[in-house]
Amino acid sequence: MEAFAQSIEGGVIYNWVTSVYWLWPLMETIHFIGLSLLLGGLIIIDGRLAGFFRGVNIAATHKLLPWVFIGFGLNLTTGVLFFFGDPMRYAINVGFQIKMVLVVIAGLNALWFWWKINPVMQDWEPDVNPPGLAKVIAWISLVTWTGVLLLGRLIPYVSTG
């Protein structure tokens, strides 16, 4: 990763991100708005899947997914630009490294949901108490994304490794 980071420094994107002084705070702001959309949608979707808010029609919560993906897209875009703007700082940061591992785990967990739960969901009643596996997947999602948030915020405070 360090070699990759070194190859970025001096490149077109690196020069652009580091030369436009208002770009970094603007991207940070977008990153915060994106995480609100992502987490906001997932709190409702995964909270319902974990068995809370039974009054909410479980199938309807999935209509929030486009907003979750918009939030993820905003944060993937700004996140890549952060990395390109300061590659050596992120590449060797333990907080960043664990954060990326958690994002991958969250992604695999979403695939698990798509493979195991999504196909059987249409048979569920709107006020269903979801089965155990669905609750496990919902909790993994909530815990990993909360971890992503925490580690992201702590990047400036943790050491390199």
Next chain:
Amino acid sequence: MFEWLENTSVALWVGESLWAYPFMLSLHVIGLAIVVGILSMLDLRLLGSFKGIRTESFLPLMKFAWLGFLVNATSGVFLFTSQATTFVQSKPFLIKIACIFVGAILTKVIQNKLSKSASDGSMKGIAVVSLLLWLVAITAGRLTAYI
């Protein structure tokens, strides 16, 4: 008064302890995701997105949103004490606090209307203002670190 606040033992703890400031920041970002996450979804619903979810369905979520609000008010006060004199002179900070204050009142108005099933034409207007207030609060909050 703010100088006094900055020199209280709590403020010194937040400012000087190795982990207190990052710990409060961590709580603050989780609270932010809960508050703005839930309320922006509610505002988008009131504006006509995902009509399959009944607006009253959001009522059980409001307790959770207010819990997030409490987390952020508390962590925010701790963060504030450590640099009180700087924050009270920061324009972005004052704008942020004003937005949060009005945003909280509008949240209460929306919640009351939902629980009385008294949704009317004014709801969309309130939802637009609420959404904008949270966006400005986040933007101004981020800018306190720069301006």
